[in-house]
Amino acid sequence: MRNLVVLLGKPGAGKGTRLSELMATRGDDFEVIAVSNLLRKVRNDGSKIGKKIKSFMEAGELVPDEIVNNLVFDAIRASEKTVITDGFPRTVGQAQAMLDSGLFPTMLICFDIDDEEVVKRAEKRLACGHCGETYTTDGFKPPKMHGICDKCGHELSRRADDEEHVVRKRLEDYQNKTLPVMSVLMKAGVEVMSIDCMKEGNVSACFAGIMEDL
Ligand code: AMP
Numbered sequence: 001m002r003n004l005v006v007l008l009g010k011p012g013a014g015k016g017t018r019l020s021e022l023m024a025t026r027g028d029d030f031e032v033i034a035v036s037n038l039l040r041k042v043r044n045d046g047s048k049i050g051k052k053i054k055s056f057m058e059a060g061e062l063v064p065d066e067i068v069n070n071l072v073f074d075a076i077r078a079s080e081k082t083v084i085t086d087g088f089p090r091t092v093g094q095a096q097a098m099l100d101s102g103l104f105p106t107m108l109i110c111f112d113i114d115d116e117e118v119v120k121r122a123e124k125r126l127a128c129g130h131c132g133e134t135y136t137t138d139g140f141k142p143p144k145m146h147g148i149c150d151k152c153g154h155e156l157s158r159r160a161d162d163e164e165h166v167v168r169k170r171l172e173d174y175q176n177k178t179l180p181v182m183s184v185l186m187k188a189g190v191e192v193m194s195i196d197c198m199k200e201g202n203v204s205a206c207f208a209g210i211m212e213d214l
Contacts, residue, residue: 003082003214004103006089006190008182009111010174011167012121013197015086016134017141018207026211031079035087037132038071039063044130060166062173065093073101082106082214091177095184105190109210110182113197115171122162130154140200 007015019032036057043053049067056063072088089095098105126135128149135143135156144150161170186192195206 001076001079001081001083001103003106004076005082005084005211005214006105006108006185007084007086007111008108008178009197010113010115010118011161011170012118012125013111013113014200014203015111016132018204019084019086020133021204022208022211029082029214030084030211031081032084032086033072033075033079033088034132035068035072035085035090038075039068040132042071058160060161060170060173062090062177065091065097069094069097073098073103076103089181089185092180092184095181099184099188104188105185106214107210108182108185108190108192109207110192110194111197111203112194117198118171119164119167122164122167125158125162126156127159127162128152128154128156129159 007019009015016034019034023030023032039053039057043050043057053063053067062068068088072085072094076083076085089098121136124136124138124140126137126143126147127133128151131149131152131154133149133151135141135149143156147156148154149156160166182192193210195203195210197203
């Protein structure tokens with residue numbers, strides 16, 4: 001790993017979309033570790049641990065730190081590029097374990113968005129159950145072919161955790177468990193940048209600008 005950039009933001013803030021855009025132009029410079037996709041891969045392999053992961057993910061609950069941490073740390077260490085973690089650390093325990101294992105983020109980028117906007121976006125989201133790529137039903141990011149993933153050709157559907165009551169539970173988790181991660185990393189001396197995701201038009205340029213120097 002050359003540099004380590006941590007992305008934080010409520011579900012649906014637009015991190016995944018901006019990462020796809022960034023990787024389309026600068027895929028040689030960066031490696032994205034999307035923790036939910038990493039977990040989905042293990043979930044789909046039919047193993048005992050995969051089944052455990054499935055039950056947490058479907059309920060919209062965080063997978064326990066002892067399962068997530070090593071998977072992520074191994075993936076970060078295996079990379080020779082600047083690593084961007086999407087969805088990690090999401091708890092103070094994960095943040096502390098990351099610092100303790102010598103993985104010090106160069107930067108933390110926070111995607112800011114209101115709760116009600118998150119709920120609205122989840123209603124309009126379609127996802128690929130195979131690779132995790134997301135699309136929208138409102139024309140903002142439609143798939144090229146109706147109901148089919150552009151990336152891997154698998155069928156698109158609504159995610160179980162995009163149901164409103166689950167989204168609200170995830171927002172509560174974000175408030176209680178993930179926001180404190182910011183103070184842990186700030187106290188440790190990590191540089192923090194914020195992007196206002198309510199202004200949809202600005203987000204891509206803002207993110208690309210921050211990543212330019214890395
Ligand atoms: P996401 O697509 O990033 O909202 O993540 C979907 C689901 O993956 C979450 O609801 C959790 O079940 C799981 N997940 C993703 N990242 C983490 C993490 N850092 N720690 C624990 N569980 C996670």
